[in-house]
Amino acid sequence: MNAPFFKYGLFGDNVSLIIAFVIGIGFGFFLERAGFGNGKKLAMQFYFRDMSVLKVMFTAIVTAMLGVYYLSVIGFIDLSLVYLVPTNILPQAIGGLILGFGFVIGGYCPGTSCVSAATGKKDGIVYVIGVFLGILVFDEFFPLVKGLYNATPMGQLTIAQWSNIPYGLLVFAVVLMAIGGFIAAEWAEKKNAGKEGSVIPERMDK
Amino acid sequence: MSELTQTAEIKKAETDKAKPYWNPYLSGIGLGLVLLLAFIVMGRGLGASGAFGSVIASGLNAVAPQHVNSNEYLKENFEGGVNPLKDWLVFEVIGVIAGGFISGALAGRIKITTFKGPNISNGKRLVFALLGGAIMGFGAKLARGCTSGQALTGGALLNLGSWVFMLCVFAGAYALAYFMRRQWT
Numbered sequence: 400m401n402a403p404f405f406k407y408g409l410f411g412d413n414v415s416l417i418i419a420f421v422i423g424i425g426f427g428f429f430l431e432r433a434g435f436g437n438g439k440k441l442a443m444q445f446y447f448r449d450m451s452v453l454k455v456m457f458t459a460i461v462t463a464m465l466g467v468y469y470l471s472v473i474g475f476i477d478l479s480l481v482y483l484v485p486t487n488i489l490p491q492a493i494g495g496l497i498l499g500f501g502f503v504i505g506g507y508c509p510g511t512s513c514v515s516a517a518t519g520k521k522d523g524i525v526y527v528i529g530v531f532l533g534i535l536v537f538d539e540f541f542p543l544v545k546g547l548y549n550a551t552p553m554g555q556l557t558i559a560q561w562s563n564i565p566y567g568l569l570v571f572a573v574v575l576m577a578i579g580g581f582i583a584a585e586w587a588e589k590k591n592a593g594k595e596g597s598v599i600p601e602r603m604d605k
Numbered sequence: 606m607s608e609l610t611q612t613a614e615i616k617k618a619e620t621d622k623a624k625p626y627w628n629p630y631l632s633g634i635g636l637g638l639v640l641l642l643a644f645i646v647m648g649r650g651l652g653a654s655g656a657f658g659s660v661i662a663s664g665l666n667a668v669a670p671q672h673v674n675s676n677e678y679l680k681e682n683f684e685g686g687v688n689p690l691k692d693w694l695v696f697e698v699i700g701v702i703a704g705g706f707i708s709g710a711l712a713g714r715i716k717i718t719t720f721k722g723p724n725i726s727n728g729k730r731l732v733f734a735l736l737g738g739a740i741m742g743f744g745a746k747l748a749r750g751c752t753s754g755q756a757l758t759g760g761a762l763l764n765l766g767s768w769v770f771m772l773c774v775f776a777g778a779y780a781l782a783y784f785m786r787r788q789w790t
Contacts, residue, residue: 403648416696418646423700424707425639426651426753431708432635434626438734439720442789445782454629455636456757462637463761467644482649484749484759486766491755494748495770498741499777503785505737506720508752509745510653512738513698514705521719521727522734529738530654534661536739537746541678548747557763569763581630595723595790 402476427514436514438506438522439596445503448591449598450584457577468570483555490548505529624712640761649693650758654745656698658682659689722789733788 401407405415433455434440443449471478502508507515507526515523537544559566592599626632643650662682666673666689673679682689689695709715721730745751748770750759756774759767 402645404646406648415647415693416691419693419696420700420703422639422643422646422651423697423702424704425642425700426636426697427701427704427706428708429632429635429639429704430701431705431714432627432712433629433632436705436709436714437626437720439722439789440626442782442785445778446786446790448790451626451629455633456752456760458630458633459637459640459757460760462634463640463644463757464763466637466641467761470645476645478762480648481644481762483762483764484755484766486764486769487749488766488769491748491766491770492773494744494746495755495773496777496780497744498748498751498770499744499774499779500781501737501739501741501744502752502774503737503778503781504788505734505741506789507734507738508653508741509657510651510698510701510751510753513653513701514709515720517702517705518709518715519717521717522721522730525731525734526738526741529735529740530657530742530745531661531738532735533739533742533744534654534658534746535665535742537743538658538661538665538676538679541676544747545678553765556765558765558768559763561765566763573763 402470403480406477406480426510427517430511430514431518435511436518436520436523438511438515438520438526440598441508441511442503442506443596443598446591446594446596447587448594448596450588451598453580453584457580461574461577464570464573468567472567483557486553486556487549487551488553489551493547501533623714623716636757637761640757644761647693650754650762651697652694652750652754652758653698653701654742654751655754656692656694657742658746659692659695663689722787724790725788730788733785 434451440449441452444452467476467478470476505526506522509530512523512526512530516527559569588598591597593601640651659682662679665679666683719727719730748755755767756771760771
């Protein structure tokens with residue numbers, strides 16, 4: 400059997416929508432389990448008091464990255480058929496900064512705000528409305544931002560292709576980076592124990 | 606926060622009987638496996654902001670079709686006569702809402718409330734939520750994706766633009782965190 404199944408025509412568009420719903424349930428379930436329906440918990444990442452954003456995100460990235468890499472090495476999945484969003488460095492960098500501002504101001508990102516709203520949180524519901532407004536503004540003013548949006552096109556590009564570093568070596572480097580990040584995250588949480596919003600309610604050495 | 610309010614919050618949490626969140630590494634593995642499943646079954650990753658965009662495009666098309674037709678960016682949503690709501694990401698996000706609700710219900714976390722720091726009023730917090738959401742929506746459009754479609758999905762695929770994006774998200778949030786401290790801490 401060859402993966403990705405959809406790309407090999409194992410099922411059609413209508414079935415893919417049912418799969419989308421099922422995968423979405425899994426996505427929303429684990430976001431909520433992690434506490435990502437809680438905007439304060441998410442924001443605490445940026446005060447080094449609750450590093451769950453970093454821990455969850457990088458554990459997920461490492462899990463999926465290792466999975467897809469080893470499955471491609473054994474020939475189960477054709478990695479070239481997995482869709483890559485094309486790279487446009489400049490708008491992605493500026494968009495990323497803007498997104499970061501929105502994250503710490505509002506407390507969520509689009510996916511987590513859906514989970515927050517679904518569990519009855521008012522700030523999550525209002526945030527979702529905000530996302531709609533922001534997209535509406537972007538759409539309406541597209542002619543003004545079109546130049547930036549289409550700037551620096553590099554096509555579908557992995558770091559391996561761009562840097563000529565072997566894919567497997569980069570995978571290994573990301574794993575090491577994640578482990579380093581986790582150690583730093585645990586250290587930061589302990590250091591900020593007892594502060595408002597901290598994941599550790601009290602200092603251990605008290 | 607004073608110890609008194611902290612004790613009060615702990616007591617409140619006990620009476621709410623909400624279960625604690627899962628260990629972040631365990632949740633992360635779960636999330637990673639869902640993402641891996643999407644790669645294997647669909648040949649694509651997860652997303653969120655794209656679905657919001659589809660809803661806006663079809664909403665605008667319902668109230669002002671000529672206006673949509675005159676906007677080249679919006680027009681793309683309707684190329685080939687497709688309905689932008691019959692879209693993979695739209696169905697996925699409906700699933701996210703369902704999955705979030707299921708998890709919240711199982712853990713006793715469905716509750717009408719507002720998350721915020723102790724030094725800000727509910728009203729001000731909601732204004733910031735609206736503002737932050739709008740900024741995020743604009744940024745996600747400019748960056749061709751958000752934390753799900755870019756950082757998580759592109760991160761796992763070693764997508765160059767996604768990694769630049771992800772570093773910029775953290776840089777932006779940390780840069781502004783000091784100025785937002787009254788809201789959260």
